[in-house]
Amino acid sequence: MTEANHAERTRPQRAEDQRDILDIVGLTVALPGRTGTGTTVLHGVDLRLKPGGIHGLAGESGSGKTMTGLAVMGLLPPGARARGRVLLDGEDLLSLSAHELGAVRGRVVSMVFQDPSTCLHPMLTIGHQLTDHLRHHLKIGRKEARGRAADLLGRVRIPSPAEALSRYPHEFSGGMRQRVAIAAALACEPKVVIADEPTTGLDVTIQAGVLRLLRGLCDELGLAILLVTHDLGVMSAIADEVSVLKHGRVVESGPRARVLTAPRHGYTRSLLEALPGRTAT
């Protein structure tokens, strides 16, 4: 029955045997501790993303969701050590040099960060921040980049996108800034986007709009999304697969319908029970 639910999705089902675009194998991350011993925040995490798929990553605060994203991006805090493999289209990101990683970041894999109000530079225009990486990665001119940026802003439903380019972050609401950040992450048409709580703090209608946008991009462009959220409601609305993290370990992973309706792990069940107006079956 759960499989039937899954097949009911309106969008075309991607071939099951399609190669994973992002394959995280045994990712272990240790952060330098105050005493020098270091604390391990991720213990052998495995996650796989298919092109065009949305993989939801749930887990309570501090479980290591953001760390997983940062490890993929190679943006762990200074002194952190990552082991395991992060295969992006077959290439291990953990083994890349800083220079090689620079060519991948923002171009093949990008990240939308958790706090929208602080992730844009307050003294640079939206246009500057939407086009600098576009121009760097795609080697296009200023005018063309601005055209594309305005296009993107339109797609994330920013009103009068052309004027918005010459405005500064403080002239936008938190929700708009969040959508600008999403636009920046999508600018170079990456294959994978890590979206860390992209809808937290947005009101319900805008949240729905952002989720629809992400879903649409997956279907249209074959974009794969690692959607970090502790909102299981968002998860059930959009994710194809769901993984649940606890204390840096994946305790549950599988198709959305199976995980959310028939959780195997007690922890997932308790998460589901914590949802208002909802009980785990």
Next chain:
Amino acid sequence: MTFVLTNLVPGDPATANLGEQASSDPAAVAEYRRQHGLDQPLPIQYARYLEDLARGDLGQSQQSHQPVLTDLRAAVPATMELAALAILLSLLVGVASGVVSALHRNRLGDHVLRVLSLLFVSMPTFWLALVAFYVFFDQLGWAAGSGRLDPGVTAPANVTGLYTVDAVLAGQWFTFWNAVSHLILPALVLTAHTVGLLTRFTRSAVLEVLSQDYVRSARAKGLPERTVLVHYVLRGALVPVITVAGLAFGALLSGTVLVESIFAWPGLGGYAFRSATTFDLPAVMGVGLVIGTIYLFVNLAVDVLYGVIDPRARVQ
């Protein structure tokens, strides 16, 4: 303001300016006071002072026996030349070493720069001036002597009052290099404190910005590290750096008082020193006015720069 402060000073200009013998003669003192209007009650003195000020008359210096305005006209450009060079050098060196220090946080380069900047900040400027003068002029003979030019070199035609600029305008290269050679040592002495100050503040400002989410976002976009540094980090650190630069300029001006006296630099600082120690009140008040005006303009410039750098600070 300057009027009140200068009149509060417990000293008597009459005794200070008349000399040992005359000041013991009550008649001479009374005559001196009458001549300079000092026998009038303070409010009347003040009204007279304002009246003269409105006419552009700052009074007569009791030391140089010239109008204070004439003295200031000569002194201000001399100090400006020195202070401008010093603040430029401080900004160049201080900001650069602050950035380097922050980027090498807790590594050898950082430690060295932090110790040096602490040393520079805490070194008394007058002491440094004496040591520098003794070592580089007396002992090594590397630096040019005191004053703005060697004796025998005539000043270039007065356009801006800045000898270096005027010499260039007149095409007098020998005079230019001579003026530069006289500028360097006092300017470097003045620079020490502000370089230390700017290094320390730039370091902490850059570290603060480096930990900001927007820098991480810039890196996540795959921008080259140089672009991240120039466009995102330095831009973010500019506001605190400008603030400190404004304060540093103030510190630098007060440093000129003793540095100019030691290097016999005919500027505002030396003039302030001489007029204060001889209770030459019109001169002291004139200097106060000029310094106040300079501070005002520096603060204004800092405010304008805030608006240029940070769109949030712009008046809507």
